[in-house]
Amino acid sequence: MSQRYRITRAFQENGNSAKTISLEECKQIFSSKADFTYTSVFTVKGSTSMSIEGDFFIWSYDEDTQIPFRHYDGDLYVSGTNKVVIPLVIEIASELEADVQEE
Numbered sequence: 001m002s003q004r005y006r007i008t009r010a011f012q013e014n015g016n017s018a019k020t021i022s023l024e025e026c027k028q029i030f031s032s033k034a035d036f037t038y039t040s041v042f043t044v045k046g047s048t049s050m051s052i053e054g055d056f057f058i059w060s061y062d063e064d065t066q067i068p069f070r071h072y073d074g075d076l077y078v079s080g081t082n083k084v085v086i087p088l089v090i091e092i093a094s095e096l097e098a099d100v101q102e103e
Contacts, residue, residue, distance in 0.1 A: 003080035006101040007093045010075070020074025021096055023055055029095050030057040030069075042068050059088065 009019050030036040042056040043049055055071040067085055069078045069092070076092070078085055080102065093100045 004103050005078050005080050005085075005089045006103055007076040007078075007089065007096060007098050008074075008101060009096075009098045011099050011101075021071070021076060021098060022074075023071050025096060026055070026057060026069075026071050026076065029092060035060050036069075042070075059085070061085075 007021065009021060012019070027038060030038065037058050037060070039056050039058060041051050041053050042058065043051045057069040057071070057076075059067045059069065061067055061082070061084060065082070067078065067082060069076050076096075076098075078089060080086070080089075089100055
C-alpha cells in the first residue's frame, strides 16, 4: 500500500487563514522554489504511459526523479514513498500555515 501526505487547513480552528488552500497560494509558494514547475497534465512514463489532468507542482529531485505535488479540492497531496520528500512537505505546510496528515 502506498503512503501519501495531505497538506491541509481542514483541522484548524477559526483563525486568520482560509480553510482551503487556493491554487493561487500554491503557485506563489512554488514559484519561489527553483526546482519546481507547474503543469496542468502530469504524465507517468514506464512500460505504458498515463496522463492525468489537474494542477501539479513537479519537484525535480535529481535527474531521474520527479515528485508531483497535486492541488486538489483545496488541499495538496504528495506521495510519501520517497522519504526525501518529508522535510519539503513540512516546509511547504509551514509556509501555507497548514497541517500535514499522513494517509
